[in-house]
């Protein structure tokens with residue numbers, strides 16, 4: 637992880653008079669989506685990089701010890717050993733960036749990552765009444781402390797959209813600051829839930845309020861809203877990260893999440909990070925892809941790269 641963002645005093649000028657040039661942002665986003673972003677000879681390397689940036693996620697009501705244990709073993713060995721060898725990478729160990737679960741499943745992750753010899757893989761827990769955040773502040777803070785005590789080293793909180801939609805950015809800042817304190821040594825990712833913020837100006841303001849309060853990452857979505865990660869909101873968020881860095885010297889990470897399912901998209905996300913923030917933001921201490929169903933397509937593409945054909949169902953045991 638990059639050096640932690642210790643935040644700053646609330647500065648209202650950073651959340652006032654925000655104007656977003658929607659047409660220009662959309663034009664820029666279209667250039668990301670349409671052109672080839674990675675040369676063929678680099679595709680496998682980019683896909684492996686993307687794997688190391690995945691927060692391998694399961695956030696379902698029917699999560700059990702058994703599917704969480706599979707998730708942990710998959711995070712430890714996301715790409716088959718023979719494919720790694722076919723890429724002439726020898727015994728290179730590739731792990732996912734983290735596993736991401738509900739607080740009640742954190743202890744399972746700690747148990748199975750240990751059993752897999754992979755206790756170095758961070759456990760990210762969603763918290764604070766994920767996905768809606770509609771529980772009392774005291775409960776939300778307690779949930780963070782509980783997840784940390786069970787073994788989470790990264791906490792993905794949801795911001796208070798009621799405060800955000802009412803324009804109370806100081807209120808958002810103060811809650812996130814308390815959440816940062818509750819995290820202790822754990823890294824704080826703040827989920828903006830962009831699909832519920834109404835405007836891109838609010839996305840920019842929410843990004844700034846969270847970073848001022850000490851967010852180590854800003855994350856687009858819970859994966860449960862109607863609108864998930866997309867390149868338009870991402871551009872607003874990564875440019876806020878750039879401005880915050882210029883202002884404070886703190887490097888805040890970015891995590892698009894929700895609906896990211898294709899290997900091609902994973903490369904486009906990496907390309908966005910490279911072009912907007914530089915190569916430093918293409919590594920997993922400053923970039924994560926929150927995804928429950930992306931790894932399968934990446935495996936399929938790597939299989940294709942190695943063998944020249946697409947995998948049959950039985951050839952790629954999915955998580």
Ligand SMILES: O=C[C@H](O)COP(=O)(O)O
Pocket residue numbers: 693695736857858859860893894895896926927928929930
């Ligand atoms: O934080 C991660 C998201 O909940 C994952 O969303 P997804 O299931 O659409 O990949």
